[in-house]
Amino acid sequence: MIWQLDLLILVFVIICALAAINIKDLLSAVIILGAYSFLMCLLWAEMGAVDVAFTEASVAAAVSTILFVGAVLKTTRRSKD
Numbered sequence: 001m002i003w004q005l006d007l008l009i010l011v012f013v014i015i016c017a018l019a020a021i022n023i024k025d026l027l028s029a030v031i032i033l034g035a036y037s038f039l040m041c042l043l044w045a046e047m048g049a050v051d052v053a054f055t056e057a058s059v060a061a062a063v064s065t066i067l068f069v070g071a072v073l074k075t076t077r078r079s080k081d
Contacts, residue, residue: 006046013039026072034065 016036020029037060044053 002046006043009039009043009046013043026075027069030065030068030072033068034061037061037065 013036016032016039020032020036023029023032037056041053041057041061044050044056
């Protein structure tokens with residue numbers, strides 16, 4: 001394993017997690033969470049857990065992100081922030 005690559009991906013994972021928590025727009029938060037899932041997929045693949053990386057990519061990064069985007073687009077705002 002290349003520890004510099006692991007560290008770089010881990011830093012991006014932490015940045016995505018903090019950004020998704022602090023952002024106000026729901027659609028942006030969903031997109032950031034999709035990026036978070038993709039980065040976790042890369043991290044799992046780098047560590048040698050290819051089956052976990054494939055599951056993370058297919059379920060979390062793809063299906064969940066599409067379902068979250070669909071749910072956000074179906075909702076409406078009640079108040080203006």
